[in-house]
Each structure stands twice: as structure tokens, then as C-alpha cells.
Amino acid sequence: MKRNNRLRGHKGGALRLNLDLKSEIPIYVQLKGQLRYAIQSGLLEPGSQLSTMRELAVELGIDANTVARVYRELEDEGLIERQQGRGTFVRREMMPPVEPFDRAQAEAVLSSAADLLKGMNLTRAEVANLLRDFADRLEKE
Numbered sequence: 352m353k354r355n356n357r358l359r360g361h362k363g364g365a366l367r368l369n370l371d372l373k374s375e376i377p378i379y380v381q382l383k384g385q386l387r388y389a390i391q392s393g394l395l396e397p398g399s400q401l402s403t404m405r406e407l408a409v410e411l412g413i414d415a416n417t418v419a420r421v422y423r424e425l426e427d428e429g430l431i432e433r434q435q436g437r438g439t440f441v442r443r444e445m446m447p448p449v450e451p452f453d454r455a456q457a458e459a460v461l462s463s464a465a466d467l468l469k470g471m472n473l474t475r476a477e478v479a480n481l482l483r484d485f486a487d488r489l490e491k492e
Contacts, residue, residue: 366389366394366395368382368385368386368411369385370382370411370413374467375463375467376460376463376464378413378417379417379420379421382411382413382417382418382421383421383424383425386421386425386430387425387428387430390425390430390431390441391430395441396441397441397442397443397444398440398441398443399440399441400437400438400439400440401422401431401438401439401440401441403438403439404418404419404422404439405418422439429442430442461482465478465482468481
């Protein structure tokens with residue numbers, strides 16, 4: 352089951368978040384990855400206000416503690432900041448990343464996804480085609 356949400360703060364209107372509740376990838380990892388990408392790529396503009404933790408949790412149909420964990424970790428990474436009484440915002444000036452891109456970790460996620468697809472009786476060529484199609488869609492966003 353997939354959950355979709357439009358997050359305010361996106362320069363083209365609202366940013367679409369997509370969570371796959373049946374995936375082996377934990378919900379908080381999916382959400383954190385999508386938010387990190389949106390911030391670092393500029394899809395979410397510096398200074399823009401994010402949805403409240405409660406709003407986002409309700410809209411996505413997930414536990415508020417999951418959103419709180421994601422926001423806390425993104426704050427620890429210097430990507431967002433919480434302002435008492437005002438809300439949560441994308442930082443205007445990014446702090447240097449705490450963790451550099453980890454190719455091995457990214458490959459492990461892709462390997463896990465590929466194994467799941469193979470388990471659905473897809474051939475190696477079909478899995479490769481799906482990955483290529485997905486990469487093409489990412490370029491268009």
C-alpha cells in the first residue's frame with residue numbers, strides 16, 4: 352500500500368511524498384530520504400516552512416513519532432531547524448553534511464529492492480528495465 356502527500360514549501364506548489372507501507376525499507380528511512388533529497392536538490396527552498404509533525408503524520412497515515420524522528424535527524428544533520436512557536440523550516444544556510452554519501456549503503460538498498468523484485472518472479476532484464484524507467488522518471492521531476 353502506498354501513501355501520498357503533498358508537502359508545503361515546494362517552489363512549484365506542493366512536493367509529493369510517496370511512502371510504500373509494504374516495502375521492506377522502513378517508513379522513516381523512506382520519508383527521511385525523500386525529504387533530504389528535496390532539501391538538498393532545492394525542491395524545498397531555503398527558509399520554507401514544512402508541515403507540522405502532526406499534519407504530516409495524519410496526511411501520510413503514519414505515527415507522529417516517526418515524523419518526529421525524521422525531523423529530529425534532519426535537524427541534527429543541519430538541514431532543517433525548529434523555531435519555538437513558529438514551526439519547522441528548511442535552513443537558509445546548510446551545515447556541512449554529517450555523513451557523506453555512502454555508495455555501499457545506497458547499493459545495499461538497491462540490492463534489497465532488486466531481491467524483492469526477483470522474488471516477484473521478474474527476470475534480471477525486467478528488474479534492470481524497471482530501474483532504468485525509475486531513474487528516467489527521477490530526471491523528469
